[in-house]
Amino acid sequence: MNSPFDILLEPEDKKSIHVAPVKLNEVSGRYRLGPPTRPSIRHDNGFLDKFRKRAPTAGDRLQFARWLAMLEGSEALCSGGTKTIAPPCQGEDLSDANAAYRHFLFGNGADRTINYERYLLDDASGRQVIPNVLQDFKRHIEVIGHDRVKFLVTSDAYTIGNGGIAPYPATVNWQKAIGAHFLWVSANVSVSVVDHSEILYTADVTFHMEDRYNFNPGQHDIATGIPDSANGIFEITELAHQYTNYATVQRKISWREGEHSGATATGAPTSRQRKPADNRRVRNRI
Numbered sequence: 228m229n230s231p232f233d234i235l236l237e238p239e240d241k242k243s244i245h246v247a248p249v250k251l252n253e254v255s256g257r258y259r260l261g262p263p264t265r266p267s268i269r270h271d272n273g274f275l276d277k278f279r280k281r282a283p284t285a286g287d288r289l290q291f292a293r294w295l296a297m298l299e300g301s302e303a304l305c306s307g308g309t310k311t312i313a314p315p316c317q318g319e320d321l322s323d324a325n326a327a328y329r330h331f332l333f334g335n336g337a338d339r340t341i342n343y344e345r346y347l348l349d350d351a352s353g354r355q356v357i358p359n360v361l362q363d364f365k366r367h368i369e370v371i372g373h374d375r376v377k378f379l380v381t382s383d384a385y386t387i388g389n390g391g392i393a394p395y396p397a398t399v400n401w402q403k404a405i406g407a408h409f410l411w412v413s414a415n416v417s418v419s420v421v422d423h424s425e426i427l428y429t430a431d432v433t434f435h436m437e438d439r440y441n442f443n444p445g446q447h448d449i450a451t452g453i454p455d456s457a458n459g460i461f462e463i464t465e466l467a468h469q470y471t472n473y474a475t476v477q478r479k480i481s482w483r484e485g486e487h488s489g490a491t492a493t494g495a496p497t498s499r500q501r502k503p504a505d506n507r508r509v510r511n512r513i
Contacts, residue, residue: 255370256363257383263413263433266383273441273469274459283464291466294458295332301325306502317399317450324403326503327440327472332461336468342503343436343474344496346405351397352388356410357492359392360385360434361480364412365487368428372418382412384437399450405472408438426484432492434476441469 253260283291297315302325305316323345330339346353364382371380388395388407396402414432421427441462442455461467478492 249374251374252370255367257385258364258367258371258380258412259382260371260378261381262379263435264381265435266381266411268384268409268411268437270437270439270471271441271443273439273443274456274462275441275469277444278459278463280463280465283466287460287464287466290457291332291461294461298325298328298332302329319399321400321403322502324400327404330470331440331458332467334468334470336470338471338473339440341405341436341472341474343434343476345502346396346401347476347495349398350401352394353396353401355393356387357434357478360410360412361432361478361490361492362487363392364414364430364432365428365480365482365490368414368416368430369484372416372428375418377415377417380412380414380416384409384411386410402449405438405440408436408472410437411435421483427481428484429481430479432478432480434478436472436474436476438472439469440472 301315301321304310304313305319305321305325307320310316310318310320323341327339327341330337347356348354368380372378385392386407387393387410391407392410395407396405412432412434414430416428416430419427419429442459444455444459446455447453448455458467462469478494480490480492482490
């Protein structure tokens with residue numbers, strides 16, 4: 228055969244049709260052939276995994292009011308020019324962290340969609356996510372794509388942070404907003420032959436992010452050292468509720484077989500990414 232796709236073409240001479248069996252791989256690494264399918268992702272339930280719910284006491288309500296006041300202080304100071312002079316801000320804009328915590332206090336446990344593009348752009352660890360995942364993606368797509376022309380794939384979950392495919396968020400804002408989280412991938416892949424013999428892969432890739440926002444026994448805030456139990460009590464007393472963050476982002480990538488590094492994904496937004504719409508203050512939404 229002159230190319231790996233000769234087997235897919237019917238020659239003019241019917242007698243010379245290639246009849247050797249072809250082994251097609253449907254699974255490689257985290258990836259398998261098929262439409263987008265959410266993998267099995269198990270989220271913990273924070274303090275609710277260890278403690279029974281109970282009614283709040285007057286002391287619990289007082290602590291809730293104290294934390295709400297701290298949130299409103301952070302919303303007032305930790306954005307714009309004041310973020311560099313207010314010690315609680317750690318020198319950062321905490322708009323994403325504040326919006327996430329406000330949803331914990333007042334969202335009644337409803338799912339929340341976040342702007343994951345902001346994390347991919349603004350956080351040093353976030354900037355590693357797409358390149359690292361795509362490097363793994365390309366290796367396994369070449370295995371599944373051998374002797375195929377067009378196909379769909381879906382993946383098992385990647386972990387971001389905790390020793391996963393990319394490091395834990397580097398900024399205080401994103402440590403508080405999402406921390407360690409999960410990512411899975413779906414893609415529409417096309418394969419062609421270029422320059423007479425080289426195989427070109429082109430993929431429209433969707434990255435699906437998922438994270439459970441809650442607090443965990445025995446853990447503490449990285450920036451302040453405050454134990455998670457200070458907020459875990461709100462889960463137990465149902466003054467606040469854990470919830471799940473979701474997001475999707477899309478990229479397009481093309482590469483020649485064997486070129487697992489160096490190819491640049493396209494499709495990232497070029498305009499400024501707005502802050503969360505569920506921030507209380509207008510200046511924290513723009």
